[in-house]
Amino acid sequence: MKYSVDKNSNYSILLLEEDNLNSLIAPNLKSEFVFLRNEGVQNLIFDLSAVKYVDSSGLSAILTANRLWKDFGSFILTGVAHPSVQKLIEISRLESILTIIPTVEESIEFVNLETIEEELQSDTEES
Numbered sequence: 211m212k213y214s215v216d217k218n219s220n221y222s223i224l225l226l227e228e229d230n231l232n233s234l235i236a237p238n239l240k241s242e243f244v245f246l247r248n249e250g251v252q253n254l255i256f257d258l259s260a261v262k263y264v265d266s267s268g269l270s271a272i273l274t275a276n277r278l279w280k281d282f283g284s285f286i287l288t289g290v291a292h293p294s295v296q297k298l299i300e301i302s303r304l305e306s307i308l309t310i311i312p313t314v315e316e317s318i319e320f321v322n323l324e325t326i327e328e329e330l331q332s333d334t335e336e337s
Contacts, residue, residue, distance in 0.1 A: 211226075211228065211235050211238040211239065211242075212226075212227040212228055213225060213226050213227055213228070213239075213242070214227065215242075215246070217251070220252070220253060220321055220322065220325055221251075221252070221253035221254070221255055221284075221318065221321045222246060222251045222253070222254055222255070223254075223255045223257055223314060223317075224242070224246070224254060224255070224256050224257065225257040225259070225260070226239070226256070226257065226258060226260060226261055227260050228260065228261060229260070229261065229262045229263065230261070230262065230263045230264075230265075230268075231258070231261050231263070231264040231265070231267075231268030231271070231272075232263065232264070232265045232267055232268055233265060233267040233268075235267075235268065235271075236267035236268050236270060236271040237267075237271075239268075239271045240270075240271045240274050240275075243271070243274060243275040243278055244278065247278045247279065247282065251283075252282065252283035252284075253279075253283045253284040253285075253286070253321045253324075253325075254275065254279060254283070254284070254285050254286070255286045255288055255314060255317045255318070255321070256272070256275060256285065256286065256287050256288065257288050257289040257314055258287065258288070258289045258290050258291075258292075258295060259288070259289030259291055259314075260289075261289075261292065261295055262292045262294065262295070263292075263294055263295070264294075264295050264298050269298070269302060269304070272287065272304075272308070273304075273307075276307065276308055284309060284320075284321055284324060285308075285309065286309045286310075286311055286317045286320065286321070287308050287309065287310045287311070288310070288311050288312065288313060288314050288316075288317045289313070289314065290310055290312075
């Protein structure tokens with residue numbers, strides 16, 4: 211599985227550098243998600259901009275990550291650009307479950323705004 215991880219203090223970006231997110235890739239991807247979560251990555255941006263095809267195993271891996279980050283931070287799907295990937299997400303009605311943001315830059319802004327909101331909320335609760 212070809213991928214890169216860009217780690218920042220507030221978030222990490224996992225860029226999958228494969229054409230297909232299928233049953234050959236999904237198990238390794240799930241392992242990487244678990245590793246990143248156990249490492250303490252609070253917000254994960256998963257970039258699918260290179261991916262042209264996702265099958266049910268790939269969707270399962272994405273949903274696993276969404277579950278891992280549910281009560282911990284944010285899991286954001288970005289770069290869903292290829293029509294077949296968009297169609298699969300629409301057919302599966304996952305746009306109502308997943309946080310899908312068009313670009314990496316917008317995803318980073320989303321994470322930063324969420325962090326500011328959490329800090330303001332905790333300051334308010336302490337007062």
